[in-house]
Amino acid sequence: MGTIKKGIMGGFSGKVGNIVGASWKGIAYIRSLPASVHNPRTEKQVTQRNKFSLIGRLTKFCDPYLPSLTKRAELFRKLSEQKTSLLGLCHSEK
Secondary structure (H helix, E strand, C coil): CCEECCCCCCCEEEEECCEEEEEECCEEEEEECCCCCCCCCCHHHHHHHHHHHHHHHHHHHHCCCHHHHHHHHHHHHHHHHHHHHHHHHHHHCC
16 A cells, blocks of 8 residues: 655655555655566575575674664774874875
């Protein structure tokens, strides 16, 4: 079932028949469902999908630690940028 947002002139999300409405980066769009999906379940594909599923389940255990790691990485990036800009100032004054 589709949901209309912002009245009749706004976008909608969901599926109505073979039409799908969604939003990407704040831009509403519609598309049609593909006529057919070719999805063979070969041994290699099943193996790869199982690996991906396992990684997805394992990352759920890391969720409590990810925000602190992200903040730490952002801090190191900012410090690196400041160091680079300071080095640039020192070399430009000569």
